[in-house]
Amino acid sequence: MNRALPLLRTAALRLWLPVLLAIVWWYASAGSQNIYFPPLSTILETFAADWLGSRAATDLVPSLGKFVLGFLISAAGGIALGTWLGLSPAAREAAEPVVQFLRSLPPPVLLPIGLLLFGITGTMNVAIIVMGAIWPTVLNTADGIRSLDGQVADMSRSYRLTFAQRLFSVALPNAAPQVFAGLRTTLQLSIILIVVSEMVAAASGVGYYVLNSQQTFAVAQTWAGTLVLGLIGYLSTLVFLAVEKRVLNWQHGMRRAAEGA
Amino acid sequence: MTLSVADSAPQRPAGRRRSLAPGLGALPLRRLRWRGAATVAVLLLAWEGASRTGLLPAASMPPASQVLSAWAAFAADAAFWTAVGYTLSSALTGLGLVVLVAVPLALAIGLSRAVRESTWFIIEFLKPIPPVAMIPLGLLLWGPSETMKLALIAFGALWPFLTQMVYGIGQVDHVALDMARSYRLRGWLTASRVVVPGLLPFAATGLRVSASIALVVSVVTELIGGAAGLGREIVIAQSAGNLPGMYALILTTGVLGLLINGAFAAAERPLLFWHPSQRKDTQA
Numbered sequence: 001m002n003r004a005l006p007l008l009r010t011a012a013l014r015l016w017l018p019v020l021l022a023i024v025w026w027y028a029s030a031g032s033q034n035i036y037f038p039p040l041s042t043i044l045e046t047f048a049a050d051w052l053g054s055r056a057a058t059d060l061v062p063s064l065g066k067f068v069l070g071f072l073i074s075a076a077g078g079i080a081l082g083t084w085l086g087l088s089p090a091a092r093e094a095a096e097p098v099v100q101f102l103r104s105l106p107p108p109v110l111l112p113i114g115l116l117l118f119g120i121t122g123t124m125n126v127a128i129i130v131m132g133a134i135w136p137t138v139l140n141t142a143d144g145i146r147s148l149d150g151q152v153a154d155m156s157r158s159y160r161l162t163f164a165q166r167l168f169s170v171a172l173p174n175a176a177p178q179v180f181a182g183l184r185t186t187l188q189l190s191i192i193l194i195v196v197s198e199m200v201a202a203a204s205g206v207g208y209y210v211l212n213s214q215q216t217f218a219v220a221q222t223w224a225g226t227l228v229l230g231l232i233g234y235l236s237t238l239v240f241l242a243v244e245k246r247v248l249n250w251q252h253g254m255r256r257a258a259e260g261a
Numbered sequence: 262m263t264l265s266v267a268d269s270a271p272q273r274p275a276g277r278r279r280s281l282a283p284g285l286g287a288l289p290l291r292r293l294r295w296r297g298a299a300t301v302a303v304l305l306l307a308w309e310g311a312s313r314t315g316l317l318p319a320a321s322m323p324p325a326s327q328v329l330s331a332w333a334a335f336a337a338d339a340a341f342w343t344a345v346g347y348t349l350s351s352a353l354t355g356l357g358l359v360v361l362v363a364v365p366l367a368l369a370i371g372l373s374r375a376v377r378e379s380t381w382f383i384i385e386f387l388k389p390i391p392p393v394a395m396i397p398l399g400l401l402l403w404g405p406s407e408t409m410k411l412a413l414i415a416f417g418a419l420w421p422f423l424t425q426m427v428y429g430i431g432q433v434d435h436v437a438l439d440m441a442r443s444y445r446l447r448g449w450l451t452a453s454r455v456v457v458p459g460l461l462p463f464a465a466t467g468l469r470v471s472a473s474i475a476l477v478v479s480v481v482t483e484l485i486g487g488a489a490g491l492g493r494e495i496v497i498a499q500s501a502g503n504l505p506g507m508y509a510l511i512l513t514t515g516v517l518g519l520l521i522n523g524a525f526a527a528a529e530r531p532l533l534f535w536h537p538s539q540r541k542d543t544q545a
Contacts (some may be wrong), residue, residue, distance in 0.1 A: 109495060
């Protein structure tokens, strides 16, 4: 009789455990003398003092800027390269062993190479992201472009669509869901790489802050920094999913229609 | 159903596997044709030439021939194989931990709505946290030890397998389950003939993705955390100025990545020969 009730129950079911855990953490750690587990209140105070204050501009914004720039370059480059590989079987065959190898390489091992080539610079951080995170988007785009149904491809040709029309109105929209699956992996790798590259080679940034805190036994700072990194990972995924939902809206509509039919 | 997306929509494992190993799930080397081999040869020659002529600074990129001979020298080096062993055994042990944790967790989440809703927020919050973010915390708690490595590998590699298992449990064929019940199959027969085969494709996909993440986290904890293994050897070679060795070690991690992915993909074939995702190749 009341529609709000099930919704409320779901909300309550989803919230009780996180809230309980937070409360348990708060009280169990209150007045903790264990140097590894400082009180949650101390962690939150450190978090607020460092990350809502002075460090937001000096460390957080540059880190985020490099991360977003690296991701966008990887995304654009990955889609372009993937489209080319998807359209040309010869290029695909030629590039396959190299692309497969680079995809299998654990991306953080590129770090020493980036350091040697670019030194400790912002360019290095961005270059590392692009070198390491571009491959899932390349492979998924190529696969998505290839997966175009033969009838659709013939149809678009017999309607004499130009190459640009075929690419942007037929092939790329068809590949979009797979492109987004690739972009999501690229996003996760971008975060990993900005953090790792700042940990190893930077004098500022969130990654540097966390590892440096650990090395100087600033325990509350280590916890607070881990919290920041976790939040960056969580929030960027939320933004990405919102964008994906918007862009792929027509896809979901079509799937619903297909399932309903 | 003209667009392939509509075709692949109902069976997510096929979509997922494509997302990480697009269409090339099988042993990649088998597909190495002359064009591919030619590209590799041309790249190696270009690398060699660029480095010898100074186009690439030799101080940061030694010629390919030096790297390859350093690699050949490693093959006879016991310390190298020990490092490979550390990296691989941590990754695989971590993967074992993932299975031990994820299977009961996935069953609880998949079978009980209360558990699913209660853990939803925590899992959705933890999933996107980059495992490297946990390295400083891991170092603080355990130091550069095997425990630290395994904890971080398990944390990082848990999610793909867990997500696939939960999804798979939701997808177990209800018609087949009802059929099993009306044929009065006993619990064991239902489990082995209906539930396990239904879950297997999801488990295989999740495990393969988790395995490659386990390798990445294993190497990173060595690279940054200083635990024993290939990652630490890379740092040591770099600080000793042994660049050919450093590049050879980096190439080694790539080969390990290829082998792990190839091994899991190869294991899927005989296990899942009956599944539509494996038949696709012959239809096309």
